[in-house]
Amino acid sequence: MVKRLCLAIGAGLSLSAAYEPLALAWLLPPAVACYALALRGLTVRRAGLVGLAFGVAFYFTHIAWMRTSIGPDAWAALSSVEAAFYGLLGLTVPLLRRLPAWPVWLAAAWTTMETIRSGWPFSGMPWGRLSFAAIDTPAAPAVAYLSMTGLSFVLALAGFALAHLIEGVLEHRARGQLVRRGAGLVAVAALLLAPALFPYQVSTSGTTTVAVVQGDVPGPGNNILYDSLGVTENHVDATVALAADVAAGRAPRPDFVLWPENSTATDPFRPGPVRQGILEAASTIGVPVVVGALVDDGPDHILNQGVVWDPATGPGERYTKRHPVPYGEYIPFRRYWDPKFGQLALISRDMKSGTRTEPLRVAGVSLADAICFDVVYDDVMPPQVRDGAELLAVQTSNASFIFTHQVEQQFAITRLRAIEAGRWLTVASTNGRSGVIDPDGEVVATAEPRTTAVLVNEVGLSSDLTPAMRMGPWPSRLLAVVALLALVWGGVAYRRGRGTPHRRGAGTEEDAVRNSSTPSPDESTRVG
Incomplete structure (x- = not known):
């Protein structure tokens, strides 16, 4: 479990490095892949804990600018809330990995998580969406076709497809299976990079x-x-x-x-x-x-x-x-709680x-x-x-x-x-x-x-x-439906798996790590 936590923390720090000031965007797919690898084979509760470790490492560093500009209390509070979303996403991973083509369903769940935390609680905090790291990369032109939400989905899919291929290598999968997984990764990469060759052009009026x-x-x-x-x-x-x-x-x-x-x-x-x-x-x-x-x-x-x-x-x-900053430009629920300390004391009137x-x-x-x-x-x-x-x-x-x-x-x-x-x-x-x-x-x-x-x-x-503007909010809505249906499907599969502990490949996550020939969690069952 310690190794899992270390891998998750390293992945979170790597994802943070994909954004400014370092802007090492090439780290994004490996970081997302390591998120999936760190949660591989875990029970729901342990997956949530490891996912939370990833979120803490990512978000506390990603918005470190808030610690010195607004205050350490606001930085710690907001970072904790946002990190929790990655822990909640981790709870879904054991369910979704039971499904065939699990990288697709997990990418939909990741993107839906981004959408939810971008609007809740209060006005949410969109900072840290995967698409926001794409500027000055060959993937940037894809946002005109896919929208911010669609680009986040494909970037997440690239990371999870990479994890799927790495798992196949670690498990010594048959060559044909590795070729199929590699082909899937190439297809996702092509979807990301093709717009760089054919950028969408709008006419000037x-x-x-x-x-x-x-x-x-x-x-x-x-x-x-x-x-x-x-x-x-x-x-x-x-x-x-x-x-x-x-x-x-x-x-x-x-x-x-x-x-x-x-x-x-x-x-x-x-x-x-x-x-x-x-x-x-x-x-x-x-x-x-x-x-x-x-x-x-x-x-x-x-x-x-x-x-x-x-x-x-x-x-x-x-x-x-449209989006005043809670505890920065207004105090939520002021009628019940009107703080008169620190920076909050300076907010004498709420911004509408x-x-x-x-x-x-x-x-x-x-x-x-x-x-x-x-x-x-x-x-x-x-x-x-x-x-x-x-x-x-x-x-x-x-x-x-x-x-x-x-x-x-x-x-x-x-x-x-x-x-x-x-x-x-x-x-x-x-x-x-x-x-x-x-x-x-x-x-x-x-x-x-x-x-x-x-x-x-x-x-x-x-x-x-652009196609992104024509689609409007529909990518977010469709991916949310896909994620919800996949969770229901995965939940059923997970419960069935818990009821058959003696099937081939069942055991603890430590057993799966020690025995590289054990089938991956998406193709086997284990005791939850």
């Missing part, structure tokens, strides 16, 4: 010029509230300076300007210096400015919004952040969730907006694209994470969203990382963190839908 403003954050750089008025002033000054460059012919005139989340931490609809600054910036540049603003919603609530501010007509359409799924209309362009963590959720940008969005935008404030690797992890996910939607994407951050991304996920322009910069770029517009 026009262009627009966008100015992305990164104003920078005064003081230590990791606290928006240190000088919130200074943050707004920086974005106003950068926009006014851009207007001067446009007037002098040093820069092209943008069709609209994109400011980041929290570019105003004071309600811009109230009279005061923040509102005056926005009016000055919009009137000087002479085009709409999409402002990232915290807006009052009564004495107990606030809204995190992207507001289209027209130089002539003032504020217009608004997008409200938005419901908008249609794109904003900005300077004649349909713009799909997402605010910060919204970009990692499947119910934010994809619905807006299906509703006609021609261009994507992310307004983010990574100031709290500016000294951590969260910034690069989020930027990698953002690049994948551009590929998935087949759209240009613009990112405005308060102090990093801002950028302009093309539909292939390539970074066309970017600004150095902790600097004031303005990126003015002509970007393409499109109304075509």
